[in-house]
Amino acid sequence: MKTFKYKAIENKLKAELCSGEHRQGDRFYTERHLAARYGVSPVTVRQAMAALVDEGWLERRQGSGTYVCDPYQRRKEDIGVIYIDDFSGNPLLIQTITLIIKAANRRRREVKIFTYRKGMLHLGKDTLNEAIAEKRVSGLLPVSRLNAEELAYLHDSRLPTILLFNESPISGIGSVISDDGTAASMMIEHLSSLGHSRIALVNGLGGNAFQKAFLSCLSERGLDCSPELCSVQPWSESGGRAGFRDILASGIRPTAVIAADEQLALGVMHQAADEGLNIPGELSLIVGSDRLPPQMYPVWPTAMDVDYEAIAEKALDMLLGRKPVVKLTISPRLVVRDTTMGVDRR
Numbered sequence: 001m002k003t004f005k006y007k008a009i010e011n012k013l014k015a016e017l018c019s020g021e022h023r024q025g026d027r028f029y030t031e032r033h034l035a036a037r038y039g040v041s042p043v044t045v046r047q048a049m050a051a052l053v054d055e056g057w058l059e060r061r062q063g064s065g066t067y068v069c070d071p072y073q074r075r076k077e078d079i080g081v082i083y084i085d086d087f088s089g090n091p092l093l094i095q096t097i098t099l100i101i102k103a104a105n106r107r108r109r110e111v112k113i114f115t116y117r118k119g120m121l122h123l124g125k126d127t128l129n130e131a132i133a134e135k136r137v138s139g140l141l142p143v144s145r146l147n148a149e150e151l152a153y154l155h156d157s158r159l160p161t162i163l164l165f166n167e168s169p170i171s172g173i174g175s176v177i178s179d180d181g182t183a184a185s186m187m188i189e190h191l192s193s194l195g196h197s198r199i200a201l202v203n204g205l206g207g208n209a210f211q212k213a214f215l216s217c218l219s220e221r222g223l224d225c226s227p228e229l230c231s232v233q234p235w236s237e238s239g240g241r242a243g244f245r246d247i248l249a250s251g252i253r254p255t256a257v258i259a260a261d262e263q264l265a266l267g268v269m270h271q272a273a274d275e276g277l278n279i280p281g282e283l284s285l286i287v288g289s290d291r292l293p294p295q296m297y298p299v300w301p302t303a304m305d306v307d308y309e310a311i312a313e314k315a316l317d318m319l320l321g322r323k324p325v326v327k328l329t330i331s332p333r334l335v336v337r338d339t340t341m342g343v344d345r346r
Helices: 004-018 031-038 042-054 071-075 091-106 127-133 149-156 180-193 206-221 237-249 262-274 309-317
Strands: 059-063 065-067 078-084 108-117 141-142 162-164 174-178 199-204 230-233 254-260 284-287 303-306 327-330 333-335
Touching: 004 031, 004 042, 004 237, 031 042, 042 059, 065 309, 071 108, 078 284, 091 127, 091 141, 091 309, 091 327, 108 162, 108 262, 141 309, 162 309, 174 180, 174 309, 180 199, 180 206, 180 254, 180 333, 199 206, 206 230, 206 254, 206 327, 230 237, 237 254, 254 262, 309 327
Parallel strands: 078 108, 078 141, 141 162, 162 174, 174 327, 199 230, 199 254, 254 284, 284 303
Antiparallel strands: 059 065, 303 333
């Protein structure tokens, strides 16, 4: 069986590390040194080094070099995924965790799931806090929105942490998010091109960045920015219902609604049906993400297609030190389907 050059070099370096010749914290060889030693290209050496970093033998420190890890660290290959316990059973959360598990498996990592009570992450005395305190996992991927105290707690824990879907204001905690500004602009541009001038937003709690982008886009196009056209609710179908009811109760009748996610959109759709409003005949609708299959909806909606698999992959790369820890945004694309219609066609 053919052995690739980088694999042979990886195995030789691993044997050297096992021999005890190098101690924890020692600076390891440079790629240039190893390329000269083995008579191969730097690319081949880079592949071997990347595999050793992935397996926890070595650690890359940006701007400093590559260092030898504690042997105990090599056994801590679990990634901790944490979320609010209120979200248990949420199909969108389950889908997200499935993507993270697949990405972790490709990197030979296991995933441990932890829950916490809303607002209590930094105050709890449970399995999650014990795992953080004792460094039982090699890094954390929070998939729920965190408050300032919770972010500070994770930062002080010194565990590598990458946020999914929400941005961190704290240096050292990275994030991978969808580009809210691009999404808001594309949705409003599509609706305004169809003649809509009163566009409402049903948003979820903590979705401040998206709401800010939404209002900015309306203002730029000279469209109605009435605060009554925005409702912020829990991320759930019942939240979508309540949000749309509030908007209708304001007396300002929108011709189109943007729902920040699929659960909110389902609530808007069902509430619209209860109010006797036809979609898209009397109300156009766009959803801010596109994770549910068409059979889940009364009408398959126009939606923003976000590459959630790419979000999971890039978050894992940052968490494991294969990419710099930064704020990274993924650009979505608009998929036009059956829930948007021009005002003049009604």
